[in-house]
Amino acid sequence: MDRTVNKGDSAAQATARHIEDLILEGSLRSGDLLLPEREMALRLDVSRPTLRQGLKMLEDKGLILTDANGVRRIARLATSITDPLIELMSSGGLVVGDYLELRGTLEGLAASLAATRANDIDRQTLSDCMARIDQAHDNGDAHAEAEADADLHLAVYEASHNIVLLQIMRALSGMLRQGVFHNREKLFARDEVRDVLLSQHRAIYTGVMARDPAAAARAAEDHMIYTKRVLSEIAAAEARLEISLRRIDGGNIAQRG
Template sequence: MASEVNKGAPAAQATARHIEDLILEGSLRPGDPLLPEREMALRLNVSRPTLRQGIRLLEDKGLILAEPGGGRRVAPLATSITDPLVELMASRPEVVEDYLELRGTLEGMAASLAATRANDVDRETLGRCMARIDQAHDDADPRDEAEADVDLHVAVYEASHNIVLLQIMRALSGMLRKGVFHNRQKLYARPEVRDVLRAQHRAIHDTIIARDPEGAARAAIDHMHYTRRVLAEIVAAEARLEISLRRIEGGSIAQRR
């Protein structure tokens, strides 16, 4: 369906505002490449010079990035925390725990809102994400299952129809994909954990589809509590293993007979 710019404001500003709205509501996502200029002007029903001026306004704001070769894409808006600060936070175990605690609260809120506000399009998206989780699980493909996991959570945020929550959670999910705070592959490398995670994702999906806000919130919070506990167990097990290896090697500084 073609979008059309509101002609009530000066053309270039109205074009820029329309694209801003698409970014804010999540229709244009961080990193999305934009259509070629000719096609985009047709979709927005504006002239190419007007589009060019509107895009320039957005580039000046840092919302759109020009690329070599003339292409443009949406700026990575959801990574406004500077890389050094993210690296510092990710290196501290107590911050990782805080991150998971925050996600637990926001996930419950998002699932509850999604159960109340999701429309047919949202529910279809959630269904596709759940089907991908099932397929990856059946194929014993931890990498694809972990990616489908994040996509399901993003679909829940979108279905919440809360723009601020969506943008915050997109930032957190972007960090999760990159393994900033923890490595999801460690979770999905354990078959017994994968079974529980799929059941929990199914519970989140089903309660949202059933329009059960309390059940959806409870399912999302239970899922995050479980994730926090299992990750803590993995970290503790890895620490014990390191100690055992150091004992065998004498801390790398003792002479062994």
């Protein structure tokens, strides 16, 4: 259903505010292409000059970008936390554990809220994500399963209908997809782990769909605790392997007969 602008004293300001609301609530996402000016003005029931002024306000705020051909899109927002400190943090192994502790708290809260607030559209999105996880799991496609995993978690945050939680998660989700803190595909490369993760994702999904906030929160928190433990085990195993390899060739600086 099309939404129209609630006109106030300044139609351009009202137009800009309306688009800002769409961004905040997650209806407009980072990188989304906007409709051509004429069609957008019709959808919002404003004149093209008014729309142009409103879009200029958003461009000045860095919320909208316009390319050389006049094509407008939503700027890259909350897809990552761009700061030299993040790169420094991601290089430290201990930060992964802290990151997953934070995710555990946020995931539990989001799942609990989703269980009580999700509407029919949210529930269908969750069902679609779960179906993609099942299909990727059956196909043995670790990359597709990891992507569907990230989408399921994001869908839970959307279903929580908490704007601050959603925007924080979008930032963390962008970092997760880029492997800033850990490589998700390392998890899905291990068959026994993939089976456990499938069961855990289904428990989160079932708790939300059953409108059981306690079960949904518990499943989400258990999932993050397990993820943290397994990633720690993988990191320890990789460290031991590196030491063994160095012993074979003397750290690559010794002469071996």
